[in-house]
Amino acid sequence: MTIQELEATCRQVRRDIINMTADAGSGHPGGSLSVTEILVALYFSKMKIDPKNPHDPNRDRFVLSKGHATPALYGVLGRRGYFPVEEFKGFRQIHSILQGHPDMKKCPGVDASTGSLGQGASIAAGMALGAKYSGNPCHVYAALGDGECQEGLIWEASMAAAHYKLDNLTFILDNNGLQIDGSNNQVMSLGDIPAKFAAFGFHVIEVKDGNDMRQVLDALDQPAETGKPTCIICHTTKGKGVSYMENQAGWHGKAPNEEQRAQALKELEA
Numbered sequence: 696m697t698i699q700e701l702e703a704t705c706r707q708v709r710r711d712i713i714n715m716t717a718d719a720g721s722g723h724p725g726g727s728l729s730v731t732e733i734l735v736a737l738y739f740s741k742m743k744i745d746p747k748n749p750h751d752p753n754r755d756r757f758v759l760s761k762g763h764a765t766p767a768l769y770g771v772l773g774r775r776g777y778f779p780v781e782e783f784k785g786f787r788q789i790h791s792i793l794q795g796h797p798d799m800k801k802c803p804g805v806d807a808s809t810g811s812l813g814q815g816a817s818i819a820a821g822m823a824l825g826a827k828y829s830g831n832p833c834h835v836y837a838a839l840g841d842g843e844c845q846e847g848l849i850w851e852a853s854m855a856a857a858h859y860k861l862d863n864l865t866f867i868l869d870n871n872g873l874q875i876d877g878s879n880n881q882v883m884s885l886g887d888i889p890a891k892f893a894a895f896g897f898h899v900i901e902v903k904d905g906n907d908m909r910q911v912l913d914a915l916d917q918p919a920e921t922g923k924p925t926c927i928i929c930h931t932t933k934g935k936g937v938s939y940m941e942n943q944a945g946w947h948g949k950a951p952n953e954e955q956r957a958q959a960l961k962e963l964e965a
Contacts, residue, residue: 696739698909701739702908704735704739705908706964707770707774708734709770709935709936709937710960711769711773711774711780712727712766713937713959713960714783714956715769715770715786719787719788722765722787722795722948722950723765723766724766724937724940724949725933725944726761726840726947727764727767728933728935729869729906729933730931731936732911732931733867733905733931734767734771734838735771736908737836737915740912741755741915742834749804752831757836758806758809758816758818758819758835759797759805759815759837759838760809760814760837760838760839761838761839762796763796763810769783770783772803777802778802778803778804796809796810806822812843813846813848814848816848816849816852816853817848819835820852820856820859820864822835823835824855824861833863834863836865836866837866837867839866839867840868840869841868841870841871842875845879845883845885853866853896853926856897856924857895857897862919862922862923865924865925865927866924866927867926868928870888873943877944892926896924897923898919898920898924900914901927901930902929902930904931905930905931933947934946936962939959940959
């Protein structure tokens with residue numbers, strides 16, 4: 696796909712995010728909108744996957760460690776062809792395949808069930824380690840939240856990933872600066888996050904604007920360093936694309952009402 700086609704897909708996925716959360720009356724639009732370019736770049740350009748064969752043992756894997764951002768993941772999976780987009784209407788409903796957090800036993804294309812913050816990083820590291828031992832050529836990607844990096848499990852997983860030289864593992868940090876209770880700096884400062892991952896033994900790449908498709912693709916295309924896991928730190932905007940949601944912590948876990956839905960969809964028109 697061209698850059699223009701990928702950007703158009705991002706706009707469509709953002710509309711899906713707004714509609715899913717508005718229909719359900721609940722969900723997490725802010726962090727879903729910030730991670731959109733990352734997921735579209737992975738699923739529509741970078742990862743070796745086949746929606747018609749979602750259990751291919753040699754496929755690349757993706758773990759949504761920030762598991763509350765399912766509207767973005769489901770939007771991407773549906774638009775990529777893993778399931779009919781009509782399933783979006785069932786978001787967060789009983790018996791739906793699209794639960795509030797990803798369920799690998801229910802939703803096609805989901806490689807790991809996540810939700811408790813920090814655990815996805817360890818799951819991804821375990822997948823990468825297993826692939827190394829078995830000779831599987833797959834690459835494992837995990838999307839982390841910045842507030843999530845306040846969890847100790849992130850750093851235990853990072854220490855293990857470096858120790859086992861998992862150069863088939865890439866963490867992508869959605870660094871939008873906000874979490875449910877406010878800014879990261881107010882709640883618990885992350886300090887120099889690139890330096891921390893580098894100190895743990897990661898090959899670190901910074902993306903100045905993680906909502907710029909070209910910049911995200913360029914980062915994903917950089918070759919891994921032999922014997923080192925990679926961490927791509929994407930500086931993003933929470934609520935990206937919807938003016939009244941941008942850089943507002945209050946939209947972390949609040950759904951738009953009908954008036955707000957209409958305004959958001961108007962702003963996201965192609």
